[in-house]
Amino acid sequence: MPGYSSINLSCGDVCPEADTVQAALCLLCLPAQKHTHHTTIDLDFCRVAPQMPGSSGTAQSMKKTIGHRGVETTTGETTYKKTTSSALKGAIQLGITHTVGSLSQKAERDVLMQDFVVVESIFFPSEGSNLTPAHHYSDFRFKTYAPIAFRYFRELFGIRPDDYLYSLCNEPLIELSNPGASGSLFYVSSDDEFIIKTVQHKEAEFLQKLLPGYFMNINQNKRTLLPKFYGLYCVQAGGKNIRIVVMNNLLPRIIPMHLKYDLKGSTYKRRASPKEREKAVPIYKDLDFIQDLPDGLLLEADNYNALCKTIQRDCLLLQSFKIMDYSLLMGIHNMDQASRERERGVSNSGDSAGSEGAVTPDQRRPQAQKSLYCTAMESIQGEARGKGALDSEDHMGGIPARNNKGERLLIYIGIIDILQSYRFIKKLEHSWKALVHDGDTVSVHRPGFYAERFQQFMCNTVFKKIPRKYACAGVFQYAKGNAHEEEKKQPHEEAFHLYLHTNIQSY
Structure with a gap:
C-alpha cells in the first residue's frame, strides 16, 4: 500500500x-x-x-x-546493581569522608594535565583497617577520579572542604524518585546543596575525557548553566562498579515548584506520559510547554539578554565537544499562587524533591560562603555579585519572570544530561527515526543542528523579552520591597497588561 x-x-x-x-x-x-x-x-x-x-x-x-535500578521484592528497598540504596549511601559517605580528609593533607598547587587521569583507590573492609573505620556494610572499594582537579573545581565554585563534607556526610542522604527513564539513582544532601547521581560507565568515561575542556571553560567563564561537577567516584561492591557524580542541585526543595519542564527544543514524542502526569508535580516536556504557555515566560530585558547569551555560549562549548541530547531542566515557582496557598493554609503544594517535603535552610554557614554561581540568577549574572545586583531575599536564587496572566514567577534552570556524545549509536538512532519522522523534529540529532535548534527554542519560544519601557513602568519592580502590598502591586499589573495588549508575538 x-x-x-x-x-x-x-x-x-x-x-x-x-x-x-x-x-x-x-x-x-x-x-x-x-x-x-x-x-x-x-x-x-x-x-x-x-x-x-x-x-x-x-x-x-x-x-x-529501568536500567540497573530495581526494588527488593521482600523489603521494597531500592537497589542499584543489586546493592541496596542504604548500603550505597553509606559507602558513598564513608568514601567521600576519607578522600576529602586525605586530600586536605596534600599541598595546594596548580592543576597539571596528569591530574585529570589520576584514580585513587581505597579498600573498606567491614571490620575496618588502619586507614578505614569499621562499618556494617559488605566490603567495598572506593575510587576517586581526578581528586586534585575536582578539588580545584570545588574551590573555584566557593565550596570549602569542611562544607563539602558537612553537606554530604553529616546527615543521611535523601533518595529522590527517579525523574527519567535512565534507571539512575538520585540523592540530595540534607542541606539541599548537592545532587548525587549514578552514571553509566560510558558517561563516567566521557566526563573524564571532558575534564581538561571543562577546566578551560570554567576558568574563562564562570557564568554557565552547565552542571557544576564537584566529584566523580566509583563504589565497587558485589563485583559491580557503581559510578556516581556529585553536582549542584538545580531545584531547591525549600522552594515549592509549581511547574517543572524538561526541554530539548524537539517535538518528537516530547509530551509527558500519562504515568508522569499522575505525579504531584510532573515533569512536562516541549509540547506541553507550547500548549500550557504559548506566550512563553516574560523576562526583563537585561535578564533575557544575559540568559540567552549564557545559553549561546554553553551550546557552543557543547557543540565543540560533539555533545548532544542535553535538556534544559526548569522549575517554576509561582509567587502569587504560593501567596494564595499560604492564605488558604496550604504549606507545600509543590513536591520538587519527591515526598520528602521542604527543608529548613542551613543556617550553619553564612550565605556568602555558600557555593558561588550555584543559583540560576548567579549563573547568568555572576560578576554582578557584590555590586548590589543580587539579593537572595528578593528572588531566592531564581530568575524573576511573568506568565501571560501577569503572575510573578521565579525560574530555576540548568542544562542537564551533557554526558551524551554524538557517537555511532546516536547516529544510528537518528537514522532510524529520520526515516519515519521529520528528521528536524527528533531529539537525537547532529550536535551543530541540535545546538542551534536548542538556542532558537529557548530564546524565541520559552523565554521572551519585555521591552525596557514597560519594565521601567514597573512590571518587574515586585522584586524590591513588599510586593504583596496591593498599593505597590496594582501599578505593576497595569503596566504588565498594557504590554500584553501590545504585540507580544513580535518578541
Missing part, C-alpha cells in the same frame, strides 16, 4: 536478537523514498528489551526496563 514501509522479515532486520549494528545495516531493506507517519513498526530499538529466540513478542517481552 502507498505510504507503508515494506520490511523483509527474513533479512534479520526485526529479528529479536538483532543488535543496533545489525539494525542499522537493515536500513538497506527499506525503500529509498521518505516514509510517512503510516509506518507502523516501532524503530525506537534503544528502549526495547531484547527477546529470546522464538519469543512471540508479547507485552511482557516488550516491557521497558
